[in-house]
Amino acid sequence: MFIETRIQISNRNLEKMSEEKLAANEGIKIRSNYLRGTIAEGMADLSTGSLSDDDQQLIKFHGSYQQDDRDLRADRRKHKLEKAYSFMIRIRVPGGVATPQQWIETDRMADQFANGTIKLTTRQAFQFHGIIKTNLKRTIKEINEAAMDTIAACGDVNRNVMCNPNPYLSSVHDEVLKAARDISTHLTPATRAYHEIWLDGEKIETSEEEQEPIYGKTYLPRKFKITIAVPPSNDVDIFANCLSFIAIVEDGKLVGYNVAVGGGMGSTHGDEKTYPRIADVIGFCTPEQVVDVSEKVVMVQRDFGCRTDRKHARFKYTVDDYGPDWILAKLNEYLGYDLGPVRDYEFADNGDRFGWVEDEKGNYHYTLFVEGGRVLDTPGYPMREGLREIAKIHDGDFRLTANQNLIIANISSKKRAEVEALLEKYGMAKSHERSAMRLSSIACVALPTCGLALAEAERYLPEVITDVEEELEKVGLRHDAITIRMTGCPNGCGRPFISEIGFVGRGPNRYNLYLGGGHAGQRLSKLYRQDLDAADIRSTLAPIIGRYAKEREEGEHFGDFVIRAGFVEATVQGGDFHKNIKAEALSN
Numbered sequence: 286m287f288i289e290t291r292i293q294i295s296n297r298n299l300e301k302m303s304e305e306k307l308a309a310n311e312g313i314k315i316r317s318n319y320l321r322g323t324i325a326e327g328m329a330d331l332s333t334g335s336l337s338d339d340d341q342q343l344i345k346f347h348g349s350y351q352q353d354d355r356d357l358r359a360d361r362r363k364h365k366l367e368k369a370y371s372f373m374i375r376i377r378v379p380g381g382v383a384t385p386q387q388w389i390e391t392d393r394m395a396d397q398f399a400n401g402t403i404k405l406t407t408r409q410a411f412q413f414h415g416i417i418k419t420n421l422k423r424t425i426k427e428i429n430e431a432a433m434d435t436i437a438a439c440g441d442v443n444r445n446v447m448c449n450p451n452p453y454l455s456s457v458h459d460e461v462l463k464a465a466r467d468i469s470t471h472l473t474p475a476t477r478a479y480h481e482i483w484l485d486g487e488k489i490e491t492s493e494e495e496q497e498p499i500y501g502k503t504y505l506p507r508k509f510k511i512t513i514a515v516p517p518s519n520d521v522d523i524f525a526n527c528l529s530f531i532a533i534v535e536d537g538k539l540v541g542y543n544v545a546v547g548g549g550m551g552s553t554h555g556d557e558k559t560y561p562r563i564a565d566v567i568g569f570c571t572p573e574q575v576v577d578v579s580e581k582v583v584m585v586q587r588d589f590g591c592r593t594d595r596k597h598a599r600f601k602y603t604v605d606d607y608g609p610d611w612i613l614a615k616l617n618e619y620l621g622y623d624l625g626p627v628r629d630y631e632f633a634d635n636g637d638r639f640g641w642v643e644d645e646k647g648n649y650h651y652t653l654f655v656e657g658g659r660v661l662d663t664p665g666y667p668m669r670e671g672l673r674e675i676a677k678i679h680d681g682d683f684r685l686t687a688n689q690n691l692i693i694a695n696i697s698s699k700k701r702a703e704v705e706a707l708l709e710k711y712g713m714a715k716s717h718e719r720s721a722m723r724l725s726s727i728a729c730v731a732l733p734t735c736g737l738a739l740a741e742a743e744r745y746l747p748e749v750i751t752d753v754e755e756e757l758e759k760v761g762l763r764h765d766a767i768t769i770r771m772t773g774c775p776n777g778c779g780r781p782f783i784s785e786i787g788f789v790g791r792g793p794n795r796y797n798l799y800l801g802g803g804h805a806g807q808r809l810s811k812l813y814r815q816d817l818d819a820a821d822i823r824s825t826l827a828p829i830i831g832r833y834a835k836e837r838e839e840g841e842h843f844g845d846f847v848i849r850a851g852f853v854e855a856t857v858q859g860g861d862f863h864k865n866i867k868a869e870a871l872s873n
């Protein structure tokens with residue numbers, strides 16, 4: 286009854302908005318018959334490697350993007366060939382935990398159907414790239430056979446739910462992981478379209494039989510992201526998410542969660558109406574309420590999010606349009622009870638803990654550095670092969686981190702020596718003996734697969750760091766963890782606007798440099814210089830790093846220093862992101 290009432294409200298909200306022009310994607314969703322569209326027919330059309338425009342939008346809800354190899358575009362055009370179309374598949378991994386068998390299957394499919402690599406994403410998911418249309422269905426089917434799925438990995442719905450991946454606080458971690466999985470399951474779209482199209486599920490006769498109790502037939506105005514962190518580690522970057530839960534642990538016991546709303550990164554160069562935003566912490570809920578709170582926050586966004594302008598449709602803008610107090614009041618109304626007052630918490634950082642950790646149960650965890658999250662074999666470093674061999678003997682699990690790294694987790698004491706020997710054999714044992722800056726880096730996919738990339742990121746950040754490392758060595762900062770992130774465009778997939786040093790692509794070999802993000806991901810950064818190329822990047826950063834080494838106060842982080850030293854002003858909230866930028870920043 287309650288759900289029906291809410292969907293009526295949602296529909297009324299849509300009717301109200303139909304006076305204005307709804308965003309084109311709203312029409313696609315309405316016409317799609319619960320996300321079916323003509324995907325099945327498009328898949329059967331072998332005359333092209335692509336899908337229709339509408340189906341390209343709809344297939345995102347099923348966890349896949351149509352892409353083309355941008356390295357090959359010019360050559361294909363020259364030879365009057367269709368673009369080199371292929372599909373990216375994102376596999377949901379709630380909480381980032383996968384079994385050894387799932388790793389083995391993922392590894393196999395990477396070779397059999399994709400480009401021989403596995404991308405560990407910034408939201409604890411797996412991605413395959415380069416899957417041709419004729420292999421798409423089989424790949425999704427085999428992913429499901431491996432007890433994983435791709436539904437809602439993309440699209441205007443709740444995405445992969447993240448949680449702190451590090452089981453070093455194991456008792457609390459188990460509860461937090463369970464919460465992440467429960468939220469994920471509860472918010473998974475109910476449509477049977479996914480099963481029909483990809484898993485040969487039985488077709489339903491009429492659309493009346495279909496139900497989408499939480500989302501309704503137009504789903505959400507835009508993508509929605511949820512995460513759970515366990516302080517002092519903010520390794521899932523809660524402030525960049527639509528909805529976050531901060532675990533409150535008292536006397537070793539989980540007593541509940543602070544609730545944070547309205548974070549997000551995406552923006553567009555030159556459009557000041559778009560900006561990254563830090564989530565506001567608005568209340569507290571008990572562990573038993575966490576799924577209900579997630580559902581009702583999603584419903585508030587469903588009913589009040591903007592459906593006319595996709596650039597304004599993320600929940601962060603709903604929170605800004607109505608104000609956090611209004612959102613809290615509306616949420617309490619939807620819940621039928623009030624959230625409690627915010628409890629104290631403190632985050633120390635947003636990085637991973639590399640190397641070996643033993644937990645209170647006597648299990649071992651090894652965090653492996655995976656540059657740019659790309660698991661692959663190179664002649665000097667057969668990492669993928671090594672991980673495959675470890676998966677074959679591993680008695681624990683694998684955990685994907687939101688920093689694109691991998692934890693070989695829950696290794697029993699009897700297996701540790703065997704795992705250690707394999708890490709040694711495949712050159713992974715010293716993966717963490719790199720500069721602390723490199724270990725604190727994130728790069729989004731960008732070129733050649735991302736259709737929105739303006740510049741390189743994953744293929745270029747390692748080189749940039751090599752240059753900067755020379756400067757760090759000179760001034761003795763090799764072991765200082767300064768967060769550095771690069772994205773190929775301002776959509777912010779590597780969360781560059783909350784890192785201490787952020788590079789954001791503006792065009793081929795041109796990057797904006799942002800400084801002053803919080804070391805724990807708690808503060809946005811500010812534009813420091815525009816349109817830097819490779820040479821500029823090093824010469825711009827070197828003097829700042831030099832001054833930081835000489836002038837920093839005890840325990841002062843780089844992001845705080847650049848503000849105190851006057852390189853940039855602090856950005857307090859999203860609305861200030863484009864304000865108080867120094868004239869030199871724009872002079873290039």
Ligand code: SRM
Nearest residue numbers: 406407408410549550551728729730734735736776777778
């Ligand atoms: Fe992202 C779009 C890759 C995390 C903000 N993102 C894309 C697409 C699908 C490009 C597209 O729309 O055609 C990229 C596919 C590239 C490729 O070839 O694989 C893409 N995003 C990624 C991943 C793989 C980056 C990575 O290197 O790890 C991450 C996958 C996460 C996952 O497993 O679900 C990824 N994207 C993020 C994050 C970080 C996060 O969620 O913590 C953000 C910023 C947070 C946020 O959502 O505000 C992010 N992606 C975007 C946006 C900007 C949304 C906006 O508010 O404007 C877009 C563009 C869009 O949605 O229109 C985008």
Ligand code: SF4
Nearest residue numbers: 729735738773774778
């Ligand atoms: Fe693509 Fe931009 Fe996201 Fe990088 S930040 S993956 S370039 S959309």
